[in-house]
Amino acid sequence: VSLSLAKIEAMAPDQGSLDAARKLLKPANWPTIAEDGSGLLWGECQGSGATPYRISVTEMDAGYKCTCPSRKFPCKHSLALMWMRAEAKTPFVVAAPPDWVKDWLSRRRGPSAAPQSADDAGKPKASIGQTVEAEEIIDPKAEARAAAARERNRKDREASIANGLDEFDLWISDQLDTGIAAFAGNAGQLCRVMAPRLFDAKASGLALLVDTLPARLFALPEAARPLAAAEELGQMHLLADAYRRQDLLPSALRQDVRQTIGWSMTREALLDDPDALRMTGSWRVWATRVEVQPDKLRRIETWLLGQFCHAVLIEFVPVSTGASSSGFSVGDSFEAEFVFYPSPVPQRAIIARQTTGAAESEAPLDLPNQDLPTAYEAYERALAEKPWLWNYPLAFGQARVRRAGEQYYLAGQGLSLPLDRSQAASCWPLLQFERVDGIGLWNGKTLTLGWLETPIGRWTA
Amino acid sequence: MSMKALKTVILPKLLSGARGGLPLEEIGAENALQALSLAGQALRFERPSPPILYEIEDWVADPRPIMPEPARKLLLRLTSGKSQPSAVVMTAIARMLETRNLRLHPFDLPKLEAFVRAHGEQLGAEALAFTQREMPVSGRQNYFAPDRLTDDNWMLATPAVKARFIAERRTANPAAARALVEAAWSGDNADNRLRILETFRQNLSADDAPFLDSLAKDRAPRVRDLAQGLLARLPGFAGDNPALRAVLERIKISKSGLVFKKTSLALELPATVQKLAGLVWVRENFSAIGLTELSRSLSLDPEELIVSAQKDSPMMFALFLVATGEKRFDLVAKIVTDHMKDAWDGVLAAGLDDLAGYLPEERVGWADIVVQPQIWPANTSLWSLVRLAQMMETPISARLFSAILKSLPWAELHKEPGKLTAEIADSMAALCPPEMRTRLRQEIAGFETAKAGNAMLFLELMDTLEATYA
Numbered sequence: 051v052s053l054s055l056a057k058i059e060a061m062a063p064d065q066g067s068l069d070a071a072r073k074l075l076k077p078a079n080w081p082t083i084a085e086d087g088s089g090l091l092w093g094e095c096q097g098s099g100a101t102p103y104r105i106s107v108t109e110m111d112a113g114y115k116c117t118c119p120s121r122k123f124p125c126k127h128s129l130a131l132m133w134m135r136a137e138a139k140t141p142f143v144v145a146a147p148p149d150w151v152k153d154w155l156s157r158r159r160g161p162s163a164a165p166q167s168a169d170d171a172g173k174p175k176a177s178i179g180q181t182v183e184a185e186e187i188i189d190p191k192a193e194a195r196a197a198a199a200r201e202r203n204r205k206d207r208e209a210s211i212a213n214g215l216d217e218f219d220l221w222i223s224d225q226l227d228t229g230i231a232a233f234a235g236n237a238g239q240l241c242r243v244m245a246p247r248l249f250d251a252k253a254s255g256l257a258l259l260v261d262t263l264p265a266r267l268f269a270l271p272e273a274a275r276p277l278a279a280a281e282e283l284g285q286m287h288l289l290a291d292a293y294r295r296q297d298l299l300p301s302a303l304r305q306d307v308r309q310t311i312g313w314s315m316t317r318e319a320l321l322d323d324p325d326a327l328r329m330t331g332s333w334r335v336w337a338t339r340v341e342v343q344p345d346k347l348r349r350i351e352t353w354l355l356g357q358f359c360h361a362v363l364i365e366f367v368p369v370s371t372g373a374s375s376s377g378f379s380v381g382d383s384f385e386a387e388f389v390f391y392p393s394p395v396p397q398r399a400i401i402a403r404q405t406t407g408a409a410e411s412e413a414p415l416d417l418p419n420q421d422l423p424t425a426y427e428a429y430e431r432a433l434a435e436k437p438w439l440w441n442y443p444l445a446f447g448q449a450r451v452r453r454a455g456e457q458y459y460l461a462g463q464g465l466s467l468p469l470d471r472s473q474a475a476s477c478w479p480l481l482q483f484e485r486v487d488g489i490g491l492w493n494g495k496t497l498t499l500g501w502l503e504t505p506i507g508r509w510t511a
Numbered sequence: 512m513s514m515k516a517l518k519t520v521i522l523p524k525l526l527s528g529a530r531g532g533l534p535l536e537e538i539g540a541e542n543a544l545q546a547l548s549l550a551g552q553a554l555r556f557e558r559p560s561p562p563i564l565y566e567i568e569d570w571v572a573d574p575r576p577i578m579p580e581p582a583r584k585l586l587l588r589l590t591s592g593k594s595q596p597s598a599v600v601m602t603a604i605a606r607m608l609e610t611r612n613l614r615l616h617p618f619d620l621p622k623l624e625a626f627v628r629a630h631g632e633q634l635g636a637e638a639l640a641f642t643q644r645e646m647p648v649s650g651r652q653n654y655f656a657p658d659r660l661t662d663d664n665w666m667l668a669t670p671a672v673k674a675r676f677i678a679e680r681r682t683a684n685p686a687a688a689r690a691l692v693e694a695a696w697s698g699d700n701a702d703n704r705l706r707i708l709e710t711f712r713q714n715l716s717a718d719d720a721p722f723l724d725s726l727a728k729d730r731a732p733r734v735r736d737l738a739q740g741l742l743a744r745l746p747g748f749a750g751d752n753p754a755l756r757a758v759l760e761r762i763k764i765s766k767s768g769l770v771f772k773k774t775s776l777a778l779e780l781p782a783t784v785q786k787l788a789g790l791v792w793v794r795e796n797f798s799a800i801g802l803t804e805l806s807r808s809l810s811l812d813p814e815e816l817i818v819s820a821q822k823d824s825p826m827m828f829a830l831f832l833v834a835t836g837e838k839r840f841d842l843v844a845k846i847v848t849d850h851m852k853d854a855w856d857g858v859l860a861a862g863l864d865d866l867a868g869y870l871p872e873e874r875v876g877w878a879d880i881v882v883q884p885q886i887w888p889a890n891t892s893l894w895s896l897v898r899l900a901q902m903m904e905t906p907i908s909a910r911l912f913s914a915i916l917k918s919l920p921w922a923e924l925h926k927e928p929g930k931l932t933a934e935i936a937d938s939m940a941a942l943c944p945p946e947m948r949t950r951l952r953q954e955i956a957g958f959e960t961a962k963a964g965n966a967m968l969f970l971e972l973m974d975t976l977e978a979t980y981a
Binding site for chain 1: 552
């Protein structure tokens with residue numbers, strides 16, 4: 051069972067929602083409580099209106115949908131349905147999903163937008179495609195007009211981005227004239243000028259990098275900021291230059307550059323891409339990270355370790371919705387097919403097909419047998435492939451947490467990586483161990499530990 | 512182009528300003544922006560340099576077993592919830608861990624930092640070391656956790672444990688306890704000296720006088736004052752006792768009756784003291800007065816004092832406080848039973864929130880006498896339970912707990928559940944003796960989770976911890 055009370059608690063936007071959900075646990079409030087026998091739940095809850103609210107929940111990834119007008123996500127009805135399932139006190143009638151549940155499932159962008167029957171199990175796109183085709187009457191002329199409009203918009207945006215990048219180069223040149231050391235001291239004010247211009251030029255990815263640069267610099271000791279600023283501005287210029295010459299780049303690198311600058315790739319386009327990297331197997335969640343971006347979007351990252359590679363699932367949700375955590379918990383394990391966004395260093399992925407529910411596992415993480423320098427060499431190779439590489443997972447063995455003054459390090463076989471200062475307190479108990487194996491995220495400056503196997507058990511961030 | 516040229520020739524100019532131009536030919540770059548990108552990449556490929564020296568970690572070996580996994584999960588759930596548990600609940604958990612000789616899981620110390628900081632002394636060597644992790648070595652407090660404290664090693668324990676050890680020794684053998692204290696006195700700081708001197712209230716006798724006299728020159732005024740107060744309680748004390756003098760000026764003695772003259776005592780509060788603050792004044796002025804000295808000064812034995820004060824409630828409350836301070840439970844019981852059934856209300860109004868020098872079982876015994884839930888009217892505020900839990904720091908007797916559950920205000924709570932607060936539910940859980948937990952669960956099960964949820968979790972945690980090595 052993938053739904054647990056702890057998970058529901060973590061998902062609840064506030065205590066009030068949980069309290070309200072508790073009041074709905076009486077079966078008398080629910081004319082319908084049902085399941086399809088493979089992790090899809092639905093129910094109807096009688097509210098104050100004439101018709102009951104309709105709630106659908108997928109157990110695999112804790113996806114949910116409710117027809118109530120609440121602005122809390124998940125709402126009390128969704129929480130109550132999950133709660134009843136987790137407690138297993140209320141019987142769920144096994145039945146075929148009604149149309150409104152099927153409809154939600156087919157329109158869902160999440161991982162459980164999965165096939166409805168065994169026949170089309172290998173073709174997750176089919177149900178989506180068929181639904182669209184069945185409902186829409188295609189007018190060839192209108193389609194051609196829309197395609198022309200899309201192409202026109204694309205060209206306009208390309209031109210706008212090109213202008214924005216030229217302006218960006220001028221801005222960097224100005225910083226070079228006055229000196230990067232001076233820039234590092236005044237980065238907040240200077241970046242506030244440039245970032246909106248890049249947003250206006252529709253280079254939103256680069257704009258976000260510029261917008262968040264001061265925060266990254268100020269997280270470092272003052273003495274390290276000028277060099278870090280030089281490093282970051284150099285990378286950003288390289289990225290801008292790569293965009294201008296994108297036609298000369300290999301396909302994966304070209305698409306990575308375009309995504310980093312701001313072009314997005316839809317889920318459907320990625321699933322349709324025959325060249326996209328696909329990996330099927332067992333995946334284990336080893337870290338989840340939540341960060342509020344300056345554009346008022348909450349970025350929710352779920353880092354996973356597969357048999358052969360790492361993957362990160364990234365969701366963006368408006369801060370105002372209240373959703374603040376990944377649908378997965380650290381330690382969850384499940385079988386799925388992942389499709390990776392094109393990149394010379396594929397990391398970001400989506401779940402094309404999930405074949406088992408996410409279940410919490412107490413088993414140790416299946417880490418690759420490599421020491422810290424070997425893991426770091428893999429990072430250096432990745433950096434050579436993708437110079438604007440930000441977070442990179444380092445899986446290591448036989449390392450040790452040590453400290454010098456207030457700074458903590460992960461040390462092993464002659465290599466010492468400074469640990470993120472925000473983890474100083476939580477790393478203190480690790481000083482006692484002669485050896486730890488684990489995994490963390492290296493951002494080029496500091497390592498954020500995610501999961502460690504220690505002599506007294508699992509440590510997670 | 513070389514990394515060296517990038518770092519030694521280009522980078523300094525990029526940092527200080529490239530208005531005068533860059534020696535691009537040295538690295539083969541076409542323009543300043545390209546030079547910046549190359550320098551940036553060179554920096555990115557530079558491996559982080561290790562520190563000159565790592566700290567030598569002198570890890571504290573904590574011999575206590577780690578608390579069991581189910582209890583650990585409950586504790587984390589309790590502390591990571593959206594409403595934080597009350598301090599009384601956390602105090603009870605720390606006490607339970609200490610009693611059961613268990614320690615927190617090391618990985619939980621950072622998550623429970625506020626709890627660990629508040630109760631480091633009780634939570635063991637590792638927890639204390641965690642709270643001191645950023646202190647210089649010279650400022651760290653040593654933690655000594657032997658299997659059994661003895662006369663030879665007690666000084667190495669934490670202040671709370673030391674005070675408790677001396678208090679217990681004072682009960683069994685006051686002279687031996689005093690000898691231990693005298694031998695180690697000068698090595699402690701003022702806070703610890705005061706804490707240990709408080710234990711001398713137990714079995715105070717004339718034999719303690721020379722030691723107390725010697726404290727007249729103590730460095731800390733608080734210690735000198737306490738020593739003086741203790742000396743004043745000794746029979747035959749001839750010195751000046753300003754606190755006693757001050758209260759005697761306020762006690763009016765009158766005689767009545769034709770044949771058998773009866774003495775009546777009345778306490779005149781200063782005119783500047785507001786009516787509502789009267790009991791606070793009584794507490795502030797009588798808490799340092801000893802029963803013997805008061806009795807001697809008024810030429811009345813303790814029982815006669817009580818009879819004489821029966822028509823004056825401030826005076827009666829003053830005697831109640833004096834008897835409480837001296838742990839004269841026979842007198843406390845007499846006052847409460849015969850004259851002041853609402854003594855607990857007085858305690859609350861007077862702001863008495865600490866039973867200094869009381870052992871846990873003594874606090875339980877005192878509450879059994881003083882707290883009378885059976886007389887509480889239905890509109891009594893249950894906030895008094897929060898104060899009771901703060902004073903007790905230990906579960907009360909099953910008899911008293913049962914009386915609270917049967918009281919009118921508790922019954923009212925079931926009629927108006929909105930009156931229950933999380934603090935009251937937490938306090939009831941902290942006061943609940945083990946044998947009453949099932950009953951309390953039934954009582955609070957119907958209340959909102961936001962208010963009773965932490966109390967329920969706490970009760971489950973207590974059961975789990977008690978089951979460990981039971």
